[in-house]
Amino acid sequence: MHLDALPHQNQRDTASVTLKDIAAHAGVSRSTVSLVLRESPLVAEQTRLKVQHSIKALGYVYNRGAAALRGSRTSTLGVVVYDIANPFFGAMVAGIDAALNREGYVSFLANSEDSPARQQRFLERMREHSVDGILLCPAEGTDPGLIDTLDNWGMACVQVLRHVAEPPFDYAGANFHQGVCQAMDHLVRLGHQRIAFLGGHSEHSATRERWQGYRESLEHHQLTYQRLLRSTVTRRDGVDMITQLMAESPAPTAVVCHNDMVAFGAMLGLKRLGLVPGVDCAVIGTDDVEEASLSEPSLTSIATHPYAIGEEAARLALRRIANPEGAREQVVLAPRLQIRDSCGAARPTSDSTLPNRAAGTHA
Amino acid sequence: MHLDALPHQNQRDTASVTLKDIAAHAGVSRSTVSLVLRESPLVAEQTRLKVQHSIKALGYVYNRGAAALRGSRTSTLGVVVYDIANPFFGAMVAGIDAALNREGYVSFLANSEDSPARQQRFLERMREHSVDGILLCPAEGTDPGLIDTLDNWGMACVQVLRHVAEPPFDYAGANFHQGVCQAMDHLVRLGHQRIAFLGGHSEHSATRERWQGYRESLEHHQLTYQRLLRSTVTRRDGVDMITQLMAESPAPTAVVCHNDMVAFGAMLGLKRLGLVPGVDCAVIGTDDVEEASLSEPSLTSIATHPYAIGEEAARLALRRIANPEGAREQVVLAPRLQIRDSCGAARPTSDSTLPNRAAGTHA
DNA sequence: GCTAACTTTTAGATCAATCTAAAAACAACT
DNA sequence: AGTTGTTTTTAGATTGATCTAAAAGTTAGC
Numbered sequence: 001m002h003l004d005a006l007p008h009q010n011q012r013d014t015a016s017v018t019l020k021d022i023a024a025h026a027g028v029s030r031s032t033v034s035l036v037l038r039e040s041p042l043v044a045e046q047t048r049l050k051v052q053h054s055i056k057a058l059g060y061v062y063n064r065g066a067a068a069l070r071g072s073r074t075s076t077l078g079v080v081v082y083d084i085a086n087p088f089f090g091a092m093v094a095g096i097d098a099a100l101n102r103e104g105y106v107s108f109l110a111n112s113e114d115s116p117a118r119q120q121r122f123l124e125r126m127r128e129h130s131v132d133g134i135l136l137c138p139a140e141g142t143d144p145g146l147i148d149t150l151d152n153w154g155m156a157c158v159q160v161l162r163h164v165a166e167p168p169f170d171y172a173g174a175n176f177h178q179g180v181c182q183a184m185d186h187l188v189r190l191g192h193q194r195i196a197f198l199g200g201h202s203e204h205s206a207t208r209e210r211w212q213g214y215r216e217s218l219e220h221h222q223l224t225y226q227r228l229l230r231s232t233v234t235r236r237d238g239v240d241m242i243t244q245l246m247a248e249s250p251a252p253t254a255v256v257c258h259n260d261m262v263a264f265g266a267m268l269g270l271k272r273l274g275l276v277p278g279v280d281c282a283v284i285g286t287d288d289v290e291e292a293s294l295s296e297p298s299l300t301s302i303a304t305h306p307y308a309i310g311e312e313a314a315r316l317a318l319r320r321i322a323n324p325e326g327a328r329e330q331v332v333l334a335p336r337l338q339i340r341d342s343c344g345a346a347r348p349t350s351d352s353t354l355p356n357r358a359a360g361t362h363a
Numbered sequence: 364m365h366l367d368a369l370p371h372q373n374q375r376d377t378a379s380v381t382l383k384d385i386a387a388h389a390g391v392s393r394s395t396v397s398l399v400l401r402e403s404p405l406v407a408e409q410t411r412l413k414v415q416h417s418i419k420a421l422g423y424v425y426n427r428g429a430a431a432l433r434g435s436r437t438s439t440l441g442v443v444v445y446d447i448a449n450p451f452f453g454a455m456v457a458g459i460d461a462a463l464n465r466e467g468y469v470s471f472l473a474n475s476e477d478s479p480a481r482q483q484r485f486l487e488r489m490r491e492h493s494v495d496g497i498l499l500c501p502a503e504g505t506d507p508g509l510i511d512t513l514d515n516w517g518m519a520c521v522q523v524l525r526h527v528a529e530p531p532f533d534y535a536g537a538n539f540h541q542g543v544c545q546a547m548d549h550l551v552r553l554g555h556q557r558i559a560f561l562g563g564h565s566e567h568s569a570t571r572e573r574w575q576g577y578r579e580s581l582e583h584h585q586l587t588y589q590r591l592l593r594s595t596v597t598r599r600d601g602v603d604m605i606t607q608l609m610a611e612s613p614a615p616t617a618v619v620c621h622n623d624m625v626a627f628g629a630m631l632g633l634k635r636l637g638l639v640p641g642v643d644c645a646v647i648g649t650d651d652v653e654e655a656s657l658s659e660p661s662l663t664s665i666a667t668h669p670y671a672i673g674e675e676a677a678r679l680a681l682r683r684i685a686n687p688e689g690a691r692e693q694v695v696l697a698p699r700l701q702i703r704d705s706c707g708a709a710r711p712t713s714d715s716t717l718p719n720r721a722a723g724t725h726a
Numbered sequence: 727g728c729t730a731a732c733t734t735t736t737a738g739a740t741c742a743a744t745c746t747a748a749a750a751a752c753a754a755c756t
Numbered sequence: 757a758g759t760t761g762t763t764t765t766t767a768g769a770t771t772g773a774t775c776t777a778a779a780a781g782t783t784a785g786c
Contacts, residue, residue, distance in 0.1 A: 016742090018741090018742055018743080019742065019743065020742080028765075028766085029765065029766045029767075030742090030743085030744095030766085030767095031744085031745085031765070031766055031767080031768095032764085032765060032766075034743070034744065034745090035764095035765090037743095038744090042763080042764065042765085043764070043765080044763080044764060044765090047764080047765085061490055061491060062491045062743090063491065063493065063741095063742055063743065064491045064492050064493075064743095065428050065431050065432055065437065065492065065493055065741095065742080065743085066432050066741070066742035066743040066744090066771095067742080067743050067744070068428050068743085068771095069428055069429050069432055069741090069742080069743070069744085069770095069771050069772065069773085070742085070743050070744040070745075070770070070771050071743080071744055071745090071771090074428065076492070083453075084453045084456050084457055084460075085450055085453035085454045085457055085653075086450070086453065087448055087449070087450050087453070089453065090446075090447045090448035090449065090450070090452065090453055091448045093447050093472070093474070094447055094448055094474050094476075097447075097472075097473065097474050101484075104488075106471055106473070106488055106489070106492060107471065107472065108469055108470065108471060108472075109456070109460075109470065109471075109472040110460065110469075111456070111457050111460050113457075121464075125467075125469055126469070127424055128424060128425045128426070128427045129427050129428065129439070129469060130426065130427075130428055235653075235654070235657045236657070239657075264654075264657070265657065268657060268658075268659055271659055272659075290448075290598075291598070291627075291654075294598045294599070294602075294627070294628065294631060295631075296631055296634055296635075296659075379772090381771090381772055381773080382772065382773065383772080391735075391736085392735065392736045392737075393736085393737095393772090393773085393774095394735070394736055394737080394738095394774085394775085395734085395735060395736075397773070397774060397775090398734095398735090400773090401774090405733080405734065405735085406734070406735085407733080407734060407735090410734080410735085425773090426771095426772055426773065427773095428771095428772085428773090429741095429771070429772035429773040429774090430772080430773050430774070431741095431773085432740090432741050432742065432743085432771090432772080432773070432774090433740065433741050433772085433773055433774040433775075434741090434773080434774060434775090727786105728785105728786095729784100729785090729786090730783105730784085730785085730786105731782100731783085731784080731785100732781100732782075732783075732784095733780105733781080733782070733783090734779100734780080734781070734782090735778105735779080735780070735781085736777105736778085736779075736780085737776105737777100737778085737779090738775105738776095738777100738778105739774105739775085739776085739777105740773100740774080740775080740776100741772105741773090741774085741775105742771105743770100743771090744769105744770080744771085745768105745769085745770080745771100746767105746768095746769085746770100747766105747767100747768100747769105748765105748766085748767085748768105749764105749765080749766075749767090750763105750764080750765070750766085751762100751763080751764070751765085752761105752762080752763075752764090753760105753761085753762075753763090754759100754760085754761080754762095755758100755759080755760075755761090756758090756759080756760095
């Protein structure tokens with residue numbers, strides 16, 4: 001056999017098998033093969049088997065790109081988060097992944113680092129790739145008009161964790177308001193009168209909901225001590241804020257924190273002041289990241305179920321893609337207070353993880 | 364105006380603007396518009412401006428899917444990691460993202476959860492989406508033949524952090540061997556004689572390199588105490604292993620850990636035993652995750668620079684895509700021992716983060 | 727004015743699928 | 757045999773870009 005039978009073909013070493021090749025091999029038309037691939041009931045059983053055999057024999061690989069060009073779906077979703085390095089988002093992305101995978105979808109991930117400009121670039125790029133929809137955790141300072149813009153682009157958009165647009169929108173997140181109230185109730189039940197709230201960056205829904213929960217709870221329990229410290233939400237912020245608070249007089253006897261990172265920082269700050277978290281000052285975090293059960297003392301935390309939020313968000317997006325005109329939905333997961341040692345129960349080395357699980361959903 | 368002028372058109376409300384539309388608007392051919400889009404020097408300045416104006420005027424969106432069908436690139440990369448919920452991978456993905464973004468690339472992310480079967484499914488799905496290449500952190504138990512298979516698929520593949528194939532392959536990771544040696548040297552310098560190594564799952568390169576570093580270092584320093592405990596690599600494993608070790612006689616005076624999670628667990632275990640990390644037993648971790656500087660005591664750790672590894676891996680993949688036949692490369696970043704309080708310096712509340720930074724690269 | 731040598735522009739094929747509308751095959755009735 | 761009605765199959769147009777090879781337009785040289 002002559003090696004140079006096809007002179008200029010060395011580029012195409014990975015000559016890909018197409019519908020045409022299968023059609024030829026099976027002795028049918030391209031159209032029939034296409035129908036078989038899409039599991040159409042139109043094609044006769046016998047033909048179906050014959051074609052499927054050829055598909056295997058030739059090692060065919062479905063070309064989603066080509067299919068997307070003619071059809072209307074790309075089976076692709078864009079996911080934009082603002083801090084992928086945070087373990088909370090790791091778990092959330094894992095949940096998204098799981099839900100999408102079940103439906104044959106695949107996701108583009110982008111990290112806006114809380115910059116609206118980066119976020120904008122990513123959204124445009126995803127549009128060029130014609131994703132079917134977007135899961136958006138809006139960056140700090142996102143223009144509320146963005147959601148309408150995406151809608152005009154004909155792109156299904158589900159806001160996650162935070163929302164910036166006016167009411168009729170798709171959203172998946174946790175009920176932060178309720179979570180903070182649960183934490184406050186628990187602290188009041190333990191006899192605390194001076195409870196501070198630590199952290200929260202600025203004006204998006206996730207922060208507003210927490211603060212509102214804090215203020216309403218104070219009012220509900222008729223507590224007069226009120227101390228709400230704004231900050232970014234890192235460990236270091238936790239250290240700084242608790243240090244400042246404990247120098248005040250009167251100092252709080254308990255703090256509820258914007259997230260677990262701030263709470264870990266607060267506990268560290270207390271220790272550096274020679275105080276014992278859970279004894280000298282109760283600490284409650286938010287999110288219940290894995291580490292919460294393994295700190296010293298173990299951290300009481302408002303569990304927000306990131307994996308479940310990711311799953312719900314992805315499912316909602318798939319629903320919206322299937323039915324673009326359907327009514328907008330808000331999936332808000334009920335948080336659950338995971339009680340451990342940092343809020344006063346103070347049983348040093350016991351594993352106080354409760355076995356029961358409850359995650360309510362309501363539209 | 365009659366609303367039903369176009370009877371069955373209500374589906375196409377998002378009638379997309381194409382090259383043809385721009386061509387008509389600007390009074391040139393589709394080919395010319397295509398050339399303008401790709402910034403070809405062939406087209407005359409005047410025409411270029413005219414076309415660019417039309418592009419803006421009509422709000423054109425480049426359709427990468429269509430371009431990919433005819434051209435050979437999709438500007439798309441697949442990334443497969445085994446534990447996205449781990450903060451190390453969060454940082455790594457952020458680095459990948461940054462490097463890809465500079466080149467107009469976008470990435471699919473998938474989480475294998477260390478399951479070869481899930482990994483396989485993801486790779487097949489990415490193939491259907493015709494990604495230009497893959498960044499693969501191989502799952503535990505990956506068949507070494509997989510890399511060849513990917514090669515046969517004509518897909519650029521860069522292994523990251525771990526590698527499973529036979530020598531000529533593309534790889535980006537850290538020099539774990541060197542990192543462990545640095546940690547051992549430091550401990551020996553501080554006078555430690557009984558040093559244990561904690562954790563490592565099984566038979567892939569990342570674990571083998573660490574263990575080999577440990578063994579060679581023992582030999583080099585002529586230490587006779589040798590204790591290497593296998594385990595998965597979570598906090599809980601750290602707690603369990605240190606508890607077991609401290610009950611032995613003689614107990615070690617220092618431990619080097621597979622990663623920071625194990626190290627945090629080891630410190631927690633020591634505290635639960637009433638011992639002080641850094642005083643009763645030195646602890647060194649690997650990775651230098653953000654939390655390391657904010658634990659009590661702060662953790663000495665072998666910094667492996669996940670963000671930089673991500674960037675390097677992505678750049679290497681882009682190089683391979685541009686030149687598929689080029690020589691395979693290994694980018695191995697030099698780790699740096701970040702010395703803090705958990706290995707004996709024991710200055711309780713000081714911030715001992717060193718200001719100098721050094722990250723060497725060698726092929 | 728004519729040819730040669732550029733510089734620009736373009737028509738039409740192509741990529742790999744889907745979709746539409748019609749043709750072919752087959753069975754079931756008068 | 758002819759009509760009708762299903763069930764299967766298919767040809768050919770279509771999607772939105774790129775690519776090739778050729779055409780059209782410019783400029784220069786003699």
